[in-house]
Amino acid sequence: MINVIGLGYIGLPTALMMASHGLEVVGTDYSNELVAMLNAGSTTFKEEGLVELYASAVRAGIKFTTEYQKTDMYIVSVPTPYDKFSKKVDASYVVAAVREVMKVCQKGSVVVVESTISPGTIDKYVRPVIESNGFKIGEDLHLVHAPERIIPGNMLYELVHNNRTIGADSREVGERVRQCYASFCQGEIVVTDIRTAEMTKVVENTFRAVNIAFANELARICRHDNMDVYEIIRICNKHPRVNILQPGPGVGGHCISVDPWFLVGDYPQLANVISESMKTNDTQPSFVLERIHEIMRQQGITDSNRVGLYGITYKENVDDIRESPTLQLLGIQEHHLASPLKNFDPFFTNKVVAPNQILDFDQFLDSVDMVVIMVKHNHIMKNWSRLKGKVILDCHNVCPLENVYHI
Ligand SMILES: NC(=O)c1ccc[n+]([C@@H]2O[C@H](COP(=O)([O-])OP(=O)(O)OC[C@H]3O[C@@H](n4cnc5c(N)ncnc54)[C@H](O)[C@@H]3O)[C@@H](O)[C@H]2O)c1
Incomplete structure (x- = not known):
C-alpha cells in the first residue's frame, strides 16, 4: 500500500493516478476540510479530466483520511515555499510530515519525498529526523527523492507522458520506486542519486x-x-x-x-x-x-x-x-x-x-x-x-x- 501525504495540486492527481492503475493507495492530508470534500465525492480544484480520474480511483478503492497509515511506502507531497529573507528552501512542512511518518511506519518502509527541495535538503533536514527516531537509513528505512514536473492546465496528460527522475541511495530501492511510477508513467524514468535528483528539479525551473x-x-x-x-x-x-x-x-x-x-x-x-x-x-x-x-x-x-x-x-x-x-x-x-x-x-x-x-x-x-x-x-x-x-x-x-x- 502507498500512503500519499499532502493532497494538493501534486499529491492528489498522483494518488488518483496510482490508484486507478492498480496500486492500493490511501491519501492523507491534515486539512479536515479537504479530506471531507474528497470523501463527499468532490475534487478540490479544477483540472481537465480530474473528475473522471477521481471517479476511477474511487472505483479502484482509494481512501482519503487525515490519519497517517502503517504501510511500506510513503509519498510526501507537501508545500516547500522559500524563506522570504534568506531565500533558502523552507523545509519545515517536509520535516513535519516525515516526523509524522516516523510515528507509524514499519521497518523496511520507503519514504519518497516528491516535494521540490534544494540540493542537500534531504541530507540536512530529512536524514536527521529519521536517524533521531532510531532508524538506520538503508537498512530499516529507505529514502528516495522523486520530483514532479507536471504543469497545471495539462497535469493529467503530463503525469502519464513526462519523463521523471528518481534519486535514491541504492539502485535497488530506486528501481522499486521506479516500478510504482511506471504503473502509470509512459515517459523515461531515470534513476540517479538523491542530490542529483534534488538539483535537477531546481535547475529545470531555474532554466525557465x-x-x-x-x-x-x-x-x-x-x-x-x-x-x-x-x-x-x-x-x-x-x-x-x-x-x-x-x-x-x-x-x-x-x-x-x-x-x-x-x-x-x-x-x-x-x-x-x-x-x-x-x-x-x-x-x-x-x-x-x-x-x-x-x-x-x-x-x-x-x-x-x-x-x-x-x-x-x-x-x-x-x-x-x-x-x-x-x-x-x-x-x-x-x-x-x-x-x-x-x-x-x-x-x-x-x-x-x-x-x-x-x-x-x-x-x-x-x-x-x-x-x-x-x-x-x-x-x-x-x-x-x-x-x-x-x-x-x-x-x-x-x-x-x-x-x-x-x-
Ligand atoms: N503545483 C505545481 O504545479 C507543482 C509542480 C511540480 C512540483 N510541485 C511541488 O510539489 C509540492 C507540493 O505542491 P502543491 O502545489 O501540491 O502544494 P499544495 O499546497 O497544493 O498542497 C499541499 C498539501 O499538503 C497538505 N499538507 C501540508 N503539510 C502536511 C502534513 N504535515 N501532513 C499532511 N498534509 C499536509 C496541505 O494541507 C495541502 O493540501 C511542492 O514542493 C511544490 O513545489 C508543485
Whole structure:
C-alpha cells in the first residue's frame, strides 16, 4: 500500500493516478476540510479530466483520511515555499510530515519525498529526523527523492507522458520506486542519486525563470527606445540556434517564481545570473503598472478605478492564484494609494479572491474604460469582440483587435 501525504495540486492527481492503475493507495492530508470534500465525492480544484480520474480511483478503492497509515511506502507531497529573507528552501512542512511518518511506519518502509527541495535538503533536514527516531537509513528505512514536473492546465496528460527522475541511495530501492511510477508513467524514468535528483528539479525551473527574465528584459529595453519586441523576437527566432521566449506581465505559481530562489539562498556568491533574473521577473508587475499609468496619461483616463485587470490566476485556464502577477500588481498599487484597479477572472465568478474584483464579465466591462490582459484564458481568446471600444493593454500580444497597446 502507498500512503500519499499532502493532497494538493501534486499529491492528489498522483494518488488518483496510482490508484486507478492498480496500486492500493490511501491519501492523507491534515486539512479536515479537504479530506471531507474528497470523501463527499468532490475534487478540490479544477483540472481537465480530474473528475473522471477521481471517479476511477474511487472505483479502484482509494481512501482519503487525515490519519497517517502503517504501510511500506510513503509519498510526501507537501508545500516547500522559500524563506522570504534568506531565500533558502523552507523545509519545515517536509520535516513535519516525515516526523509524522516516523510515528507509524514499519521497518523496511520507503519514504519518497516528491516535494521540490534544494540540493542537500534531504541530507540536512530529512536524514536527521529519521536517524533521531532510531532508524538506520538503508537498512530499516529507505529514502528516495522523486520530483514532479507536471504543469497545471495539462497535469493529467503530463503525469502519464513526462519523463521523471528518481534519486535514491541504492539502485535497488530506486528501481522499486521506479516500478510504482511506471504503473502509470509512459515517459523515461531515470534513476540517479538523491542530490542529483534534488538539483535537477531546481535547475529545470531555474532554466525557465532565466529565459523568461531575458524576454522580460528585452521588453523593457524595447519599450525604452520604442522598438517592437515581438517583431524582434520573431525575427531572432529564425536563427537556427536562437529560441527566445515571449515577455509577459510577471511570473507566478509555485515553481518558477519560487524554486530558483533556493539556489540564490544556498549559493549567494555564485548564483548571480539567477538572482538578477528573479529580480527582473519579480519587478515585472511594477513595470506593467508603470505602463498602465503611461497609457492612462496618453488616453486621458484620470481615474484608475476605470481600469480593469483581466485575469487573476497565475496562468491561463487554471484556478491557481498563488504568486499571481495580478495579485502582485494589486499589492504594489495599494502602496501608491491610487483608487484600486478593478479586476475579473472567469475562474472566480462566485468567489472573491482579490480586492475590487467584479464577479460578472458584463459588469466588469461596463465599469472600465481600459482593460489590461494579464492572463490569456481561453474565455477571452473567444471574446475579443466584447472589448471593442475599450483601451487595451495586452501583456501577452494575443489580442487581434486594432490599436492595442503592449508592454
Ligand atoms: N503545483 C505545481 O504545479 C507543482 C509542480 C511540480 C512540483 N510541485 C511541488 O510539489 C509540492 C507540493 O505542491 P502543491 O502545489 O501540491 O502544494 P499544495 O499546497 O497544493 O498542497 C499541499 C498539501 O499538503 C497538505 N499538507 C501540508 N503539510 C502536511 C502534513 N504535515 N501532513 C499532511 N498534509 C499536509 C496541505 O494541507 C495541502 O493540501 C511542492 O514542493 C511544490 O513545489 C508543485
